[in-house]
Amino acid sequence: MTAHSAPQVRLRKGRDAAVQRRHPWIYSGGIASVEGHPPAGALVAVLSAGGDFLAWGHYSPESQIRVRLVSWEEAEDVDAPEAWRMRLLRALALRRHLGRDSQTTAYRLVNAESDGLPGLIVDRYDDVLVVQLLTAGADARRELFADLLGDLCRPRTLYERSDVDILEHEGLEGRTGGLRGEAPPPRVDVLEHGARYGIDVVAGHKTGFYLDQRENRRRFGQTVAYLGLGAEAQMLNVFAYTGGFTVAGLRHGLGRAVNVDSSADALRLGQENLRLNDLDPARVEDLVGDAFEVLRQLRRRERSFDAIVLDPPKFAFTQRDVKRAARGYKDINMQAFHLLKPGGLLFTFSCSGAISADLFQKIVFGAALDAGRDIQIVGHLSQSADHPVILTFPEAAYLKGLICRAMP
Ligand code: SAH
Secondary structure, X not given: OOOOOOOEEXXXXXXXXXXXXXXXXXXXXXXXXXXXXXXXXXXXXXXXXXXOEEEEEEEOOOOOEEEEEEEOOOOOOOOOHHHHHHHHHHHHHOOHHHHHOOOOOEEEEEEHHHHOOOOEEEEEEOOEEEEEEOOHHXXXXXXXXXXXXXXXXXXXXXXXXXXXXXXXXXXXXXXXXXXXXXXXXXXXXXXXXXXXXXXXXXXXXXXXXXXXXXXXHHHHHHHHHHHOOOOOOEEEEEXXXXXXXXXXXXXXXXXXXXXEEOOHHHXXXXXXXXXXXXXXXXXXXXXXXXXXXXXXXXXXXXXXXXXXXXXXXXXXXXXXXXXXXXXXHHHHHHHHHXXXXXEEEXXXXXXXXXXXXXXXXXXXXXHHHHHOXXXXXXXXXXXXXXXXXXXXXXXXXXXXXXXXXXXX
């Protein structure tokens, strides 16, 4: 296919600067005309208002993000299976060190735009691969990606979990189910820095586990160990999911934990995760409920904790949600500060892309002020390195966190 024979998307005048800076998205508002009736997911040539070739992309007729760019080289045969194979190989090569780490068997193999593969997420859980196809372009190449991943990774199971809300904006229905190999086992057991976790790839959140927090779970374990928080110390894990941070904390010396989550199923798997690590489930108290309410109850009961983790779901989906989300973050952080012992440690996170790291720090500051606590920041956190952020696409950086300490 050449730029002349492919369907063409012509930009409005003055809209090519971002493309030239290699930002991988073209919004519908920047487009002057579309020629050649491209179907959903088709390869299109993107041209400047003057008709010069700018880039190749995949067409999403229903989405505000109308084109996802895949190459800026006119001569590249970007949609050839071999070209996709090379891109997958590159993403895999960048994770080779993870493949050699015998203590970690769960991580992200492909992180969409940042790996030059827009719309494609691939997570590894031991010998099970879970994929998400999140754009019309990726969806149209399901069989190709399944063949290539089957061939390159030889997983026991290749399973699809394209069941996320954002697919609506792409005009896609979403799809879950087996793609290649055996049906997924009810629980896949993985290692993460030596800790064992059971993963439900069929019914769990996202592709089964919050892999973006892997390095932060490790940091949490290391930090409680460095500080010498021992058997008498107690942690509170709010938005605990399957207790990832709890396992990390107890394995590194903390005595007891309270888990809070609205999902009873997630907490149940959290109990199994304790047993998988030879940790006595009696050391952990599970509270099923709304964190906003449970934190207040804990305060009324005059509970206090040596270490707290706050890892809420995304509160802001777009810029319009930022104000409301900021109130939510401020509230839970204020409640957490009330529950923190003098000298205690708070790991607090936001996974909302629309909330910048700077704004998040300001929100946490406001929460400390209202709680009347003097708080130090002793560390800054982000998503794990297998969720890289390509510099041309800063939007890929969504997870931010602070390690805070309450001044005695
Ligand atoms: N820290 C976890 C991931 C947390 S994801 C880990 O390391 O694995 C966010 C969690 O918040 C999900 O498990 C979800 O069930 C839970 N959740 C969402 N809204 C909630 C609410 N209002 N109250 C309590 N839990 C909530």
